[in-house]
Amino acid sequence: MKLSVFGLGYVGCVSAACFAREGHDVVGVDVNQTKVEIINGGKSPIVEAGVGELIGEMVASGRLRATSDTQEAVRESEVSLVCVGTPSNANGSLDLSYVKRVCKEIGAALEAKKESHTVVIRSTMLPGTIETVVIPALEVYSGKKAGRDFGVCINPEFLREGTSLKDFYAPPFTLIGADDEDTAASVRRLYSRVDAPLYVTSVKSAEMVKYACNCFHALKVSFANEIGNVCKELGIDSHEVMDVFCRDTKLNLSPYYLKPGFAFGGSCLPKDLRALQYKAKELDVEVPVLRATLQSNRLQVERAVEMILRTGKKRVGVLGFSFKAGTDDLRESPMVALIETLIGKGLQLSIYDRDVSLARLFGANKEYIEREIPHISQLMRESVDEVLEGADVVVVGNKAEEFRGVESKLKGEQTLIDLVRLFEGRTTGGAYQGLCW
Numbered sequence: 001m002k003l004s005v006f007g008l009g010y011v012g013c014v015s016a017a018c019f020a021r022e023g024h025d026v027v028g029v030d031v032n033q034t035k036v037e038i039i040n041g042g043k044s045p046i047v048e049a050g051v052g053e054l055i056g057e058m059v060a061s062g063r064l065r066a067t068s069d070t071q072e073a074v075r076e077s078e079v080s081l082v083c084v085g086t087p088s089n090a091n092g093s094l095d096l097s098y099v100k101r102v103c104k105e106i107g108a109a110l111e112a113k114k115e116s117h118t119v120v121i122r123s124t125m126l127p128g129t130i131e132t133v134v135i136p137a138l139e140v141y142s143g144k145k146a147g148r149d150f151g152v153c154i155n156p157e158f159l160r161e162g163t164s165l166k167d168f169y170a171p172p173f174t175l176i177g178a179d180d181e182d183t184a185a186s187v188r189r190l191y192s193r194v195d196a197p198l199y200v201t202s203v204k205s206a207e208m209v210k211y212a213c214n215c216f217h218a219l220k221v222s223f224a225n226e227i228g229n230v231c232k233e234l235g236i237d238s239h240e241v242m243d244v245f246c247r248d249t250k251l252n253l254s255p256y257y258l259k260p261g262f263a264f265g266g267s268c269l270p271k272d273l274r275a276l277q278y279k280a281k282e283l284d285v286e287v288p289v290l291r292a293t294l295q296s297n298r299l300q301v302e303r304a305v306e307m308i309l310r311t312g313k314k315r316v317g318v319l320g321f322s323f324k325a326g327t328d329d330l331r332e333s334p335m336v337a338l339i340e341t342l343i344g345k346g347l348q349l350s351i352y353d354r355d356v357s358l359a360r361l362f363g364a365n366k367e368y369i370e371r372e373i374p375h376i377s378q379l380m381r382e383s384v385d386e387v388l389e390g391a392d393v394v395v396v397g398n399k400a401e402e403f404r405g406v407e408s409k410l411k412g413e414q415t416l417i418d419l420v421r422l423f424e425g426r427t428t429g430g431a432y433q434g435l436c437w
Contacts, residue, residue, distance in 0.1 A: 001189060003027070004073035004080045006102045008035045008066060010267070010329070011122055011157050012083035013046050013055065014164045019081075020058035022193055028066040029073045039066040047328040047355050050165050074109035074117065079186065081155070082106075083122045085267070092274035096133055099123055103134050107141030110150055118151035118186045124214075124272060126279050127207040130154055130177075151183030154203055156210040161266060162326035174198040177206020211276050215290060218269040220257035222296040228260025228436030229303065237427060238437045260436045262397070262419040263300040263334035265323035270294065270332045301334050304419055304435060305341050308393055311415050316342060317391025318351045319384060319406065320398035321376075328355040330368055335397040339376055351379045352387045354400065385409070396422050407432065 001024045005016040008030040016039075020026040030036055035045045042059040044052035058064035067073055074080060084098035103119075110117055121134060135146045146152045154177040159167045174191045176198065178184035184200045191198060201209070228238035238260045246258055264270070273294055280287045308316060323333035330336055342349060356369075369377050381387050384402060388394060388409055395417045396403055407416055407423065410431055418426070419435045428434050 001025075001079060002077040003190075004029055004077035006030075006070075006073075006080060006082045006106070007084035007098070007123070008032070008039060008045060009083065009085055010046050010161065010164070011159060012081075013039070013044060014048075014051060014159055014168060015081060015083055015122060015157065016064060017051065017054045017058055018165065018168045019190065020061075020064040021054060022190070024063070024190070025077075026058070026064045027073050027077065028064070029068065029070060030066065031068060033068055036066040036068050039064070048162060048164060049326060054165065070105040071109045071112075074106055075113060078116070079118045079120055079190070080106055081120045081122050083157075086123050086125055086271075087267075088271045088274050092278040094126060094129075094271075094275050096125070096129065099125065099129075100133060100137055103137035104141050107138040110138065110142035110144060116150065118153070118183055120187055121152075121154045122157050124156065124210050124268065125154075125207060126211070126275055127204045129207065130203045147180055147183075151178070151180065151186060152203075153178035153183045153187055154206045155187055156206060158210075158213065161329055162324050169194060171196045175206050175209055176200045177203040179203050211272055214268050214272040215276055215293075217257050218264055218273050218297070219289065219293050221261075221264040221269075222293045222300070224258045224260045225263075225300050225436060226296060231260070232428070232434070232436050239421065239424075259421070261421055262304065262435060263297045263337075265332045265334045266329060267331045270297070297334070300435075301337050301341070304338055304395075304417075305345075307417055307433060307435065308342065308347075308395065309345065311393050311417075313392035313415065314346075315348045315390060315392045316350075317387035317394045318349060319387060319394065319396050319403050320353050320400050321351055322353055322356050322398060325398040325400040326355065330356065330373070336373060336376065338395075338397075339379075340373075343375070348390075349379050350381050350387045350390050351376065352381045352384055353398075354402065356380070388414075393417060396420060 003019055003024050003026045005012050005026060006029045008028045016026045016028045028039055038045045042056040044055045082102055084102050086094045089095050106119060135152055139146055144150060156175055158171050174196055176184050176187050179202060224242055231238035231241055242258050273290055277287055277290050318339060321335035321339060322328055322330055393415045397419055399420050399422050403422055410416060415431050417433045421437060426432055427437050
């Protein structure tokens with residue numbers, strides 16, 4: 001099958017490379033010419049283990065290429081996957097400008113196309129968006145009718161940053177939201193070799209499933225953190241408590257997010273919680289638990305700040321400030337919030353994160369650093385040792401493997417504050433302090 005993938009950010013890059021490996025001919029489409037050139041050069045514009053190698057292999061095989069020409073991409077494909085971002089507006093609603101732009105471009109390309117075509121939305125959008133935004137835009141600019149002249153469906157992605165390749169081939173399930181069987185059947189073919197249950201629902205149900213999943217994942221993180229905070233004050237090992245709690249796989253579900261630690265972040269959970277709260281407000285439905293989840297997440301950042309300030313030391317070294325080890329994604333990273341708060345308190349900071357290196361950043365993340373946090377980039381150091389040399393307090397912000405040897409390098413009165421329980425089995429004592437254990 002011939003595919004066009006719109007939006008060469010995280011989801012788009014991974015989707016394009018994986019579908020190419022499945023034997024499909026894939027062309028990636030992006031307005032950012034730099035990303036197009038990076039992919040055509042056999043490299044990856046995102047930082048994640050295995051993705052760059054896969055893109056290089058697929059480009060070399062001729063099954064993957066990139067372009068900025070929408071007309072060409074639609075004309076030469078049977079299915080278009082839309083993977084553009086849906087970031088938050090200031091009031092918590094979704095910014096759908098990228099989705100609208102892509103639908104306008106695809107619609108214009110469909111106007112001149114006689115062959116059948118299917119538009120598959122992979123972007124995360126609130127229930128009703130396909131009906132009220134996507135389909136109208138496609139119909140207006142194509143002059144054609146959805147369901148008759150072209151197909152439209154939603155195929156939510158469930159890719160975790162850092163483990164996306166594994167998640168693509170071994171997901172909990174594959175979900176297709178389609179209101180006609182022909183469209184669903186065409187998308188089913190994309191997953192014929194993926195060993196996972198496949199469910200077909202209505203479009204609106206599929207839109208909602210993604211929000212239900214992400215909001216629950218966010219809730220689990222904050223729930224575990226609050227339990228951990230109470231446990232520490234009672235002298236109880238929170239990880240022992242939650243380990244037993246998670247043995248109940250019939251009622252307590254997955255243990256994946258239920259590990260007391262630092263705040264959640266990234267491009268999905270905070271944004272999706274805000275969006276669903278905004279929708280509930282429009283519907284006059286109270287959602288106090290969802291509202292409290294973001295508040296609890298902010299409190300976890302404040303708790304970490306207070307731990308650092310209580311040491312009474314001014315020189316702070318931070319190891320890891322992307323929201324998750326193995327990725328360069330800084331979008332809504334709680335570590336960025338922590339760092340900015342400490343700077344505002346007058347502390348002297350030095351920072352190291354191998355994945356957040358300006359030389360290795362492309363596209364959105366490079367622009368984010370240069371536009372939003374240039375003052376933080378000036379505090380970045382070249383190695384772990386360089387951070388340790390100038391710090392009285394060392395803060396571990398993610399589980400990068402290279403940080404595991406840090407404790408043995410501490411000298412004198414240096415304090416290690418672990419926000420992610422990098423060292424299994426350790427509890428607060430001596431020069432080591434755990435966030436909630």
